[in-house]
Amino acid sequence: MSVVYLYDGSFEGLMTAVYEGYYTDHKPDAIITEDAYKPTFFDQTIVIYTDHIKTTKVVNSIKEKLGEEVLQTILYAFLSEDEELGTLVYRFIRVAFKIGPSCLEYRAHEDIGPVLDLYRKVTRESHHLLGLIRFMELESNVLYSQFEGTHNVLSILGSHFFNRLSGERWILHDLKRSTAVLCDGESWNIQEVQLPENVKFHEREELFQELWQTYYKHIAIQERVNPKLQMQNMPKKYWKYLIEMSSPFEKQKPRLSSNRA
Amino acid sequence: MQFHGIIKTNICSRVVWGGNIMNLKKKIEILAESAKYDVSCSSSGSDRAAKKGMLGNTSLPGICHSWSEDGRCISLLKILLSNDCVYDCAYCVNRKSNDFPRASFTPDELADITMNFYRRNYIEGLFLSSAVLISPDYTMELMVKLVRRLRLVDRYNGYIHMKAIPGADQRLIEEAGRYVDRMSINMELPTKEGLKLLAPQKKQEHIIAPMQFIRDRIVENKIDGPHTKKLARLRQKSIGHGQSPVRYRDQREPFIPAGQTTQLMIGATNDTDYTIIRLSEAMYDRLLLKRVYYSAYIPVVQNNSLLPTTVDTPLLREHRLYQADWLLRFYGFNATELLTKEHPNFDPLLDPKCNWAIRNLHLFPVEVNKADLNLLLRVPGIGPTSARRIIASRKFAWLSFEDLKKMGVVLKRAKYFILCKGRYHGQVDLEETKIRNILANSDPDSKRLCLNQLSLSEFYPDAFQAVRKI
Numbered sequence: 269m270s271v272v273y274l275y276d277g278s279f280e281g282l283m284t285a286v287y288e289g290y291y292t293d294h295k296p297d298a299i300i301t302e303d304a305y306k307p308t309f310f311d312q313t314i315v316i317y318t319d320h321i322k323t324t325k326v327v328n329s330i331k332e333k334l335g336e337e338v339l340q341t342i343l344y345a346f347l348s349e350d351e352e353l354g355t356l357v358y359r360f361i362r363v364a365f366k367i368g369p370s371c372l373e374y375r376a377h378e379d380i381g382p383v384l385d386l387y388r389k390v391t392r393e394s395h396h397l398l399g400l401i402r403f404m405e406l407e408s409n410v411l412y413s414q415f416e417g418t419h420n421v422l423s424i425l426g427s428h429f430f431n432r433l434s435g436e437r438w439i440l441h442d443l444k445r446s447t448a449v450l451c452d453g454e455s456w457n458i459q460e461v462q463l464p465e466n467v468k469f470h471e472r473e474e475l476f477q478e479l480w481q482t483y484y485k486h487i488a489i490q491e492r493v494n495p496k497l498q499m500q501n502m503p504k505k506y507w508k509y510l511i512e513m514s515s516p517f518e519k520q521k522p523r524l525s526s527n528r529a
Numbered sequence: 530m531q532f533h534g535i536i537k538t539n540i541c542s543r544v545v546w547g548g549n550i551m552n553l554k555k556k557i558e559i560l561a562e563s564a565k566y567d568v569s570c571s572s573s574g575s576d577r578a579a580k581k582g583m584l585g586n587t588s589l590p591g592i593c594h595s596w597s598e599d600g601r602c603i604s605l606l607k608i609l610l611s612n613d614c615v616y617d618c619a620y621c622v623n624r625k626s627n628d629f630p631r632a633s634f635t636p637d638e639l640a641d642i643t644m645n646f647y648r649r650n651y652i653e654g655l656f657l658s659s660a661v662l663i664s665p666d667y668t669m670e671l672m673v674k675l676v677r678r679l680r681l682v683d684r685y686n687g688y689i690h691m692k693a694i695p696g697a698d699q700r701l702i703e704e705a706g707r708y709v710d711r712m713s714i715n716m717e718l719p720t721k722e723g724l725k726l727l728a729p730q731k732k733q734e735h736i737i738a739p740m741q742f743i744r745d746r747i748v749e750n751k752i753d754g755p756h757t758k759k760l761a762r763l764r765q766k767s768i769g770h771g772q773s774p775v776r777y778r779d780q781r782e783p784f785i786p787a788g789q790t791t792q793l794m795i796g797a798t799n800d801t802d803y804t805i806i807r808l809s810e811a812m813y814d815r816l817l818l819k820r821v822y823y824s825a826y827i828p829v830v831q832n833n834s835l836l837p838t839t840v841d842t843p844l845l846r847e848h849r850l851y852q853a854d855w856l857l858r859f860y861g862f863n864a865t866e867l868l869t870k871e872h873p874n875f876d877p878l879l880d881p882k883c884n885w886a887i888r889n890l891h892l893f894p895v896e897v898n899k900a901d902l903n904l905l906l907r908v909p910g911i912g913p914t915s916a917r918r919i920i921a922s923r924k925f926a927w928l929s930f931e932d933l934k935k936m937g938v939v940l941k942r943a944k945y946f947i948l949c950k951g952r953y954h955g956q957v958d959l960e961e962t963k964i965r966n967i968l969a970n971s972d973p974d975s976k977r978l979c980l981n982q983l984s985l986s987e988f989y990p991d992a993f994q995a996v997r998k999i
Contacts, residue, residue, distance in 0.1 A: 399604075431586055501596040
């Protein structure tokens with residue numbers, strides 16, 4: 269009979285589960301979110317109730333004994349939203365406390381490697397998206413962008429664009445998760461949002477989109493066209509929201525249900 | 530054909546678009562076309578935090594924003610200010626005698642496009658370059674005007690790479706250097722003779738002198754930075770040579786923080802790989818360049834007896850040079866270890882590192898659990914990342930072949946050159962001919978990059994014979 273912890277899918281929930289794993293007799297064989305769990309006859313399930321104090325204890329002790337870098341690795345791995353991440357992170361933490369702060373270097377260990385892989389997947393996608401996000405200027409001078417991330421990288425992107433677009437007001441909308449970063453120029457936060465309606469673009473938006481498409485088309489060396497390489501570097505899943513790859517300005521209207529004059 | 534101002538600017542630098550939009554589109558079209566053969570598009574090397582009241586910051590590793598149809602990364606808005614050139618360099622699309630559409634941006638137009646592209650996150654910054662419009666000084670003044678406006682008026686804090694105009698006044702280069710992150714002056718042809726033949730209006734002195742000037746200024750500004758000793762020595766040298774450096778108000782004032790780069794054209798002249806790689810090494814050592822870019826010549830010019838007309842470009846050769854360039858910069862190789870006067874060209878069938886390893890089989894196999902970093906870096910297939918991972922990970926336990934696989938070390942080539950816990954996993958004897966055959970047959974690049982080439986021996990007569998002899 270294997271013991272399965274069910275948590276609510278939040279980072280706090282996962283940290284509480286890790287706490288319980290240390291301090292109760294029923295050590296978990298797996299830690300899964302309640303939504304993803306498929307019941308079987310052979311599991312003993314234990315529901316974890318997210319607890320702020322337990323979370324803080326775990327997070328602080330990771331920070332103190334293993335260092336910020338390890339904590340960041342765990343946080344990023346969590347953002348991967350991988351189905352097995354709960355179990356992987358739990359095993360990682362157990363081994364990490366045995367090894368100490370240098371645990372990240374022990375890549376060949378069966379419990380360290382998988383979490384580093386998740387970390388890498390998330391950093392890779394977020395780095396990709398730092399470049400591939402496209403903002404559109406709305407009538408109110410607000411910059412608006414849509415994307416769909418495989419992993420939950422919204423918070424990583426948010427802090428990047430908060431620094432870069434200093435003073436600007438912008439919205440970064442992850443359609444897959446119906447959440448968005450909203451920034452008013454002074455601070456930013458993440459909220460659940462719906463598709464905006466009746467969006468009006470800035471009068472110059474069309475011009476710059478056209479100029480960018482023109483530039484994109486003419487910067488390629490025709491003698492060297494290489495769609496395979498292009499796709500390898502820029503996976504097709506991201507093309508949908510790229511101004512230069514998707515249909516021209518006019519066809520974007522239905523997507524934003526814009527009523528631009 | 531010249532375009533005249535089609536936009537009006539008001540005081541707060543907001544632009545009111547009037548007149549014909551098509552003209553601006555046309556300009557982008559023409560001036561991107563003219564810039565596309567420059568290979569560099571990197572936005573790396575500068576790490577500037579955001580500043581209040583300014584737009585943008587820079588990222589040390591750089592960020593790619595798109596990939597064009599040819600698969601190359603688009604990071605910067607790579608564009609010419611003008612392609613209306615007074616020079617007549619035989620290899621260049623923009624040469625004066627070419628019947629070709631001409632256009633020039635005003636600094637204000639291009640500044641506004643840059644700002645708006647940047648805000649929308651299309652680009653990581655601007656890569657500004659230009660043909661020689663009227664004279665080097667005139668052109669450089671326009672370029673300085675543009676970057677000054679971007680920094681001081683538009684309060685732009687993102688990346689700028691400027692290609693300086695050879696022969697322009699040093700004071701202009703000096704001023705530009707205070708605004709840009711990276712500056713490059715393109716060498717284009719590896720030898721004086723080549724330059725004389727194909728670009729008679731360019732002089733090598735005019736290319737090297739500003740490169741030295743930039744180096745010296747960078748050195749002065751980085752007294753406390755990395756490479757302190759080397760820089761101090763070079764600084765002493767430059768003062769000793771009588772080119773007494775000007776005193777500056779603030780020695781720490783950033784000057785071209787991402788360093789300078791250059792570009793060499795490959796295949797327009799018959800210089801050997803040995804000549805090219807030796808030149809690169811000298812430029813890395815003495816001019817402290819950050820990067821040398823290699824650009825396989827594309828015959829944009831027909832009917833010129835000085836130039837090769839073959840349509841099949843030596844992409845594979847360009848690739849091998851890049852591989853060797855990496856070996857110089859990150860692997861501790863010297864140019865003379867890779868090539869010699871007797872064997873002056875790279876083997877098209879094998880990458881330079883494999884080739885070196887096969888010629889030095891007596892050093893292999895190496896035990897991955899014992900070899901130091903320098904030796905690990907010399908194993909084909911093991912790069913700096915893998916080498917560091919191996920060294921970090923073997924502190925905990927000796928690594929097996931399976932462990933290496935799990936860690937993401939690429940073993941396809943490496944397995945012939947290493948031992949893991951004393952075991953050899955190479956399947957064949959460690960013997961020159963056998964290993965050479967296996968590696969040459971599995972080289973990913975020679976097949977990929979020579980599809981359109983008629984015959985390799987055309988480009989590599991020496992190397993090709995050497996391969997056949999075996």
